[in-house]
Amino acid sequence: MAELKPGELVSRLAAEPLKPAYLIAGPETLVVLEAADAVRAAARTQGIGDREVYDIEGRDPDWDSVAAAFQAPGLFATRRVVEVRMPGGKPGKEGAEILSSFCADPPPDVVLLVTCAEWGKAYAGKWSEAIGRIGHQVTAWQVKPHELPGWIESRMRARGLKAQRDAVQALADRVEGNLLAAAQEIDKLALLAEGRTIDAAMMEALVSDSARFDVFRLIDAAMNGQPAQVSRMLHGLRAEGEAVPALLGMVAREVQLLAQFARVSERGGNLQAEMKSQRIWDAKQAAYVRALKRHGAARWERIAAEIGRVDRIAKGRGRVGVDPDDAWIALERALLAVADPGAVRLLG
Incomplete structure (x- = not known):
């Protein structure tokens, strides 16, 4: 072979x-x-x-x-x-x-x-x-922990980046073996490093604002049917001081797309053409297909409506004395419903 x-x-x-x-x-x-x-x-x-x-x-x-x-x-x-x-x-x-x-x-x-x-x-x-x-x-065998710094260093060189060994190790420790997260951080570093050799302090400063990428990973976990990962990442984002409204933009967009794709699929339309029209990368299409198999169009509409309700809770609209916990709980329930068909019953 x-x-x-x-x-x-x-x-x-x-x-x-x-x-x-x-x-x-x-x-x-x-x-x-x-x-x-x-x-x-x-x-x-x-x-x-x-x-x-x-x-x-x-x-x-x-x-x-x-x-x-x-x-x-x-x-x-x-x-x-x-x-x-x-x-x-x-x-x-x-x-x-x-x-x-x-x-x-x-x-x-x-x-x-x-x-x-x-x-x-x-x-x-x-x-x-x-x-x-x-x-x-x-x-593509899994990259072992001791191999990860070498993988990161090689990818950084390919992007024209120079980094000290302790900086490379700092990034390896941060991404915890997640190559996609490492690749995203390296792409960001290529824009921010401006030709400088990256040391550990600079690495920490440049990758600290990674909430946007963490949200991508959160959405991927939900779409790929990983409820335990969804809960863990949400709790981590909250502990880091993120606010629910800062997460909802991308979450709402993905759920609305899934509801739209579900409607196209149920009426016998060309799902692949619809994904292409929405500029969904080929590499991401399989994740959408897996998620769509979990729910019909009506349930996706219900989840999309629930995300709207989470937004209203987070902004305190129409309620007096809103508990800040409510928005986090409602968001977790909505994302668990995306990940697990059995969790739909958790929706309010």
């Missing part, structure tokens, strides 16, 4: 025509997303503009549509990327047969891109070996 490290993929993509198939798998979400983005970018560079995406999740995965996509000619007979997002990492018997069949005789107009969030030796099989024979497998 032609298995590559994540760092080797970009150079291969630049040096060779696209392979018929790629398997990108592993628990490091950011690395998987960026490796998949690199394949998509290479496809565009090589004139492949058509892309079809299939989310394989749940007890009744739609492998028939994937098989049909392999067999159907692309628009105007152009080459296309067929992307199979398989978070669970196991295609089952039917999926394994379809993927193996594709690899046995890959259509000349299709580049297959399979991504998995879970991976290990138990997940591999004849289907993944078949992909390896005609293409590449990239495995």
Whole structure:
């Protein structure tokens, strides 16, 4: 099997025509997303503009549509990327047969891109070996704590940043192994450092105002169905002195988008086109799809209405002697409802 490290993929993509198939798998979400983005970018560079995406999740995965996509000619007979997002990492018997069949005789107009969030030796099989024979497998193993400072330092260099070792360690301690949070902080540092070598004191000053990024992570936890993480992050934000109104803008926007997408989905509209019209990044679309499977349009409307109620509570509108705790409790209940279908009953 032609298995590559994540760092080797970009150079291969630049040096060779696209392979018929790629398997990108592993628990490091950011690395998987960026490796998949690199394949998509290479496809565009090589004139492949058509892309079809299939989310394989749940007890009744739609492998028939994937098989049909392999067999159907692309628009105007152009080459296309067929992307199979398989978070669970196991295609089952039917999926394994379809993927193996594709690899046995890959259509000349299709580049297959399979991504998995879970991976290990138990997940591999004849289907993944078949992909390896005609293409590449990239495995994004979890970055270990002792590896994180090196990962951060390498990414900072790639962004043109210089930092002392204690500054790098300070950032590693802050993000607690979350590569996405580290990447976001590094992107911010690239704007703020202004060519200076970053020491520990400067690192602390530049990353201390990270509430905006923490809210993104809070919303991601809710959308990805992680209620315990939602509660932990909310309590952390409150302990750091954040105010509910400062969080609600982005929370309200995401919930309103989810309600809108749910309406489109229930009336049989083109959900992917709607997401694209709202400028939802490809890498984020799977999180929306997972969240939408938890509730119907009516419940999303109810959650959106509850966020509006949280805003009124936080601003004390129409109430005398509002307890500051009320807004935090109401916000937590609303976000838990996003994360967990069973928590909808908590809404007032």
